Amino acid sequence: MAQFQSYCAACATRDLNDVDRVYHDTQYGFPIDDDNELFGRLILEINQAGLSWRTILNKQENFKKAYDNYVIETVAAYGDTDRNRLLNDAGIIRNRLKINAAIHNAQAILRLREQEGSFKNWLDAHHPLSHEAWVKLFKRHFKFVGGEIVKEFLMSCGYLKGAHVESCPIHAKIMKKDPAWTHTEKSE
DSSP states (O other), X not given: OOOOSSHHXXXXXXXTTSHHHHHHXXXXXXXXXXXXXXXXXXXXXXXXXXXXXXXXXXXXXXXXXXTGGGOHHHHHTOOHHHHHHHHXXXXXXXXXXXXXXXXXXXXXXXXXXXXXXXXXXXXXXXXXXXXXXXXXXXHHHOSSOOHHHHHHHHHHTTSSTTSSOTTSHHXXXXXXXXXXXXOOOXXX
């Protein structure tokens, strides 16, 4: 396979219906306002660890169904029956640590909502931060959130620069949609 300088360059060579191209053109880097969608993106990013993003994109509808449309309150209440159901669901990644992290992280988001009103408000209250500061913050509240997972999650929903190269037409589309979004970082 050819080596590309960016995800943008790789996706530009793909068919318009290719899962990577669709994700790149319609989701990657676009700000997300809905808490359940943010939580769903975090679940997908955690499950990608050690696997290709394409694998996750091909299973994203299965994840959404398996995790009850990413309804945070529902996932936060999962018990052993749900854990076992997820561990036996061939449509998703059946990893106990990742499943437990999803449940823990849903519970953590509920606690953050008590402080900030929503997961998005919590993210917005800390934006902008440097990548390193975001990682420290996430590790304080969430499980299975190393540096790469945090970086990809934040880039994928517009909190860190880097989802698209500036010459990418999708970058321009995102900036046109929300010109106030600066993608800047600050240190702690």
